[in-house]
Amino acid sequence: MSDQPLLKVTDLVRHFPFKEVQGLRMMKATVQAVDGLSFSLGHGQTLGLVGESGCGKSTTARLLTRLDEPTSGKIEFQGRDITHLKESELRGIRRDVQMIFQDPYSSLNPRHTVGSILTTPLKVHGLHQGKEKARVQELLELVGLNPEHINRYPSEFSGGQRQRIGIARALAVEPKLIIADEPVSALDVSIQAQVMNLLGRLRNELDLAFIFVAHDLGVVRHFCDQVAVMYLGKIVEYGDKRQIYDLPEHPYTQALLSAAPDIAVARGAQRAERIRLVGDVPSPISPPSGCRFRTRCWKAQDICAEQEPPLVPSTATDAGRGGREKGLHLQACHFPEVKPALVPEIVSA
């Protein structure tokens, strides 16, 4: 296998233009949902996209599956440029890239049986012709559902079971890459764990690459190899899971991690210093000049308003910190600073 990445994204931009009436004038404005995203993903790797709501995570997911068309930038899948392919040319990509949706109540058509929902992608791509039913039962078994439930309607299942059906649908066409848009955030915590374990098992068994969009840092830590932290349409820090969680350098990442609930603290341990962010996320219609995070950053200086900090290798990498630093660790702050281990490891049994 060549060392060509499975997915390569360069400078991805999605702006939503809209018109706004101000007095008697019609103003044109744009929501800069995603503004210059670059990353790449290898076969079988898992990238977590984290950030608070409205930072462009879901838009990114829709762009990567080409449910939406980017304003500019480039998406390459297995070396092929798929940025502006027409719907008819996308068929092949639709087989290799699948999506798991956030809301299991909205993502399954209530008028179709499970069998029919899972057969549709097989028919579209002409897979397992004549043996669709066997394949559907195999899929149900794969995701831990009873194959005999093939003729039931989605309303006869619970949220977790529905999400399993959604996962089975994504797996039906044997994709190489799965984009999961907050696949567990609509589920109960106990069910979340089951679904996450299912995804982990499937990833290992089927050698899938994942892009995992989430706002739950714990889930991402449990599941992902690489993590990209997004803020207002941009990546502010990117790196290996350990680097991001143990040695975050960007103040936003540090703030996010310090806000995550912490089992050790609940057990009475001393809580690491909690960083409280003030104010709301600025509007993506007119993001702040320079560094987008500066309006809420406690380290902000004049330079932050004037110059946009580029995504550069982290100071820790430069310093060559022991053997822990492997792989790329990028951050976009003028004043990066290591603040180690804000969140203790989840205690494994």
Place this chain on the structure above:
Amino acid sequence: MTSPFTELERAGGSGAESAQAAALGSGTPSRGRVLRVLRRDVGAMLALSYIVLIILMAVFAPLIVSVSGWGPLEFDQSAIDPNLGGVPLGPWGGISSTHWFGVEPGSGRDVFARIVYGARVSMTIALAATTLTTLLGVTFGLLAGYFGGRTDQLISRVMDFLMAFPALIFMIAVLSALPAGNRSTLLVVVISVFGWPYLARIVRGQAMSTAQREFVEAARASGASGTAIVFREILPNLRSTIIVMVTLAVPGYIGTEAGLSFLGVGVIPPQPSWGQMIASSVTWYSVDPMYFAIPGLFLFLLVMSFTVLGDRVRAVIDSGEAR
């Protein structure tokens, strides 16, 4: 990867989930539920029985007429009084054991036979017009709602035009100007052309909101084509709306057909229709009110039955979806 949750998954399996599912109750397959609720509804059942009765009457018209003894086009001079300008002999417009609903003043044709055959005209035209409007309305509504943009602009402007158009005047003009070849077909076409936008407008709105649901995205992500999404994913979700709209459209078209026949541009005599009978009863209402009352009552009951049924079906479906 060691996982803190493995135990949970193994132990819980789908046990916890299926308990949750059981608590939710097994819902959807709604057809059975709608019928079950309707069966307990006296009004809906009465309406349905009347509709079935009229349909049977229309289907078996020749048979029924052969039993009653008089065809719709047979003149019975013995049943009218030629000295009084053709007023039916006997009380209540000549109701007797030979003429069950009396006779038509002036000609002596059997009113029962004409009602039975008139039901054919009313039902055929109303059902055909409903089928055609539903086809047009659903198709254009779905296309406009799902594809949006230019398709929507075009279809919506045509709908606006047709809805703003003085349809009744146009229908009268067209029907009286065109050669009276096959009036029934012409009626169906004219009624449908002006009728479909009312359904299409509602279907369009519903299609727009359904298109926002994630299962439509999921179908796109699977590579399904636009038309497949429209007809396989969206259409089944509009089923209840369409059923309601259709049951409410039928009485409207029955009324329209009767109205046009009343105005003299409906089916051509001597073929009987209820609207035409009401029209010809106008000159006789003071001496023979029954000739007006009988077709009027049949028409009234039929329109009311469809309206009641449509309304009850809507209520049941709405309450089911609100649940």
